[in-house]
Amino acid sequence: MSLRYALLGHLAYEAASGYELTKRFEQEFGHYAWYARHTQIYPELNRLAAEGLIEVVAEGARGSRTYAITAEGRDQLRHWLTNPPQEQHARNEGVLRLFLLSSLEKEDALELLRAKAEECEREAKQLRAISEEIDRHAEPGGKLPFGRIASEFGWRSYEATREWALWAIKRIEET
Amino acid sequence: MSLRYALLGHLAYEAASGYELTKRFEQEFGHYAWYARHTQIYPELNRLAAEGLIEVVAEGARGSRTYAITAEGRDQLRHWLTNPPQEQHARNEGVLRLFLLSSLEKEDALELLRAKAEECEREAKQLRAISEEIDRHAEPGGKLPFGRIASEFGWRSYEATREWALWAIKRIEET
DNA sequence: GCGTTCATGTAAAACGTTACATGATTTG
DNA sequence: CAAATCATGTAACGTTTTACATGAACGC
Numbered sequence A, B: 001m002s003l004r005y006a007l008l009g010h011l012a013y014e015a016a017s018g019y020e021l022t023k024r025f026e027q028e029f030g031h032y033a034w035y036a037r038h039t040q041i042y043p044e045l046n047r048l049a050a051e052g053l054i055e056v057v058a059e060g061a062r063g064s065r066t067y068a069i070t071a072e073g074r075d076q077l078r079h080w081l082t083n084p085p086q087e088q089h090a091r092n093e094g095v096l097r098l099f100l101l102s103s104l105e106k107e108d109a110l111e112l113l114r115a116k117a118e119e120c121e122r123e124a125k126q127l128r129a130i131s132e133e134i135d136r137h138a139e140p141g142g143k144l145p146f147g148r149i150a151s152e153f154g155w156r157s158y159e160a161t162r163e164w165a166l167w168a169i170k171r172i173e174e175t
Numbered sequence C: 001g002c003g004t005t006c007a008t009g010t011a012a013a014a015c016g017t018t019a020c021a022t023g024a025t026t027t028g
Numbered sequence D: 001c002a003a004a005t006c007a008t009g010t011a012a013c014g015t016t017t018t019a020c021a022t023g024a025a026c027g028c
Helices: A002-013 A018-025 A028-033 A038-050 A071-081 A093-103 A106-137 A146-174 B002-013 B018-025 B028-033 B038-050 B071-081 B093-103 B106-137 B146-174
Strands: A054-059 A065-069 B054-059 B065-069
Touching (some): A002 A018, A002 A028, A002 A054, A002 A065, A002 A071, A002 B093, A018 A028, A018 A038, A028 A146, A038 A054, A038 A065, A071 B106, A093 A106, A093 A146, A093 B002, A093 B146, B002 B018, B002 B028, B002 B038, B002 B065, B002 B071, B018 B038, B028 B146, B038 B054, B065 B071, B093 B106, B093 B146, B106 B146
16 A cells, blocks of 8 residues: 555656656665565556546657646545554564574674674765755755655664664673 | 564574564564564464474463474574675655655645654653663673664664654755 | 453465566667 | 667566454453
8 A cells, every 4th residue: 555655755746757766766765665666666557547646747758658646646645644553564674684683693793783884884974975965956945855855864764773783783792 | 585584583582482473573573673463473483393494392371382493494594694685675654654745735744744753752762761671681791682682773763763853844944 | 250361373355576578769 | 780778567476464263261
């Protein structure tokens, strides 16, 4: 069910083709929020169009179709966003791996944690650079670019994970 | 495929029954790392046992079976943990909702962000209290309790999300 | 002894991945 | 004109959810 709202959300920000949406799902958006492949995206776009939540607003080269959200789609998206469920759960392989580290031998765990801390540092720096780049190019007073809120969340998440990994290294070394 | 390693990881830390594992998946573990229901857990435990990766070490009241990981299971878990994939993606409805906020009207978005920031503050405090509680009860020099690494990750994640929400509120208010 | 919690299971439906498929347009 | 990329799709398979099901033990 979430996939359709992920798609509606993208299209609420701006019209796009299935191909363009697919690429976005492969970037920060799919990295933190919701990942999907083109094989799931195209059929869902067709269903959304059949239900009148989105519509084709342009056709381009190679059979590409640009979709835009309809008023009905915007209503449903708004309803979903403003009615969050009480409980929620995750399925994140990266975090799962971190949680299971304590089942490894001390040295194996420390090695993986050190590698993770370094990876997080690299990623945080990169996303911070992307954030600043977006800010430089944004016209002042214009709408907050879609990727901007994601990149900010991304670097803060990586930074928090890095600090957690450093804490875990210390705790494990103490034992 | 991840579910089996989540189960092996739990059992590598300590033996448990399907029922106990189910409860853990409903707590922090399922909240951040990997969520599963009993309807998925019990059949997978039976498969793991049939493959010799875990084994029944005790039978209790009401037909409960306590499983422990075998040497073969430990090998496979270690192999999985020490060979992480290059790319990884998430499917997290909570984060998805945050990412799509920018598609709402300014006031709706601000209201949700404020609610989120408060929720994160509450949760962070609670998990921090749980972390300290675990530390108080742990014997010094003993192994790092399984939930300890999770609760630390949890409160740091909530805190980072809270700070991000506060940043987003400021950015949206500026426009 | 009655309601709750413990403890496990199955089957159908929904969702997501992998493998396969096709052809148009652009770039060098 | 060949290779890369753009752009969409289908079908089989695997994973996860929902709905249904059963009975034992515990607390009052």
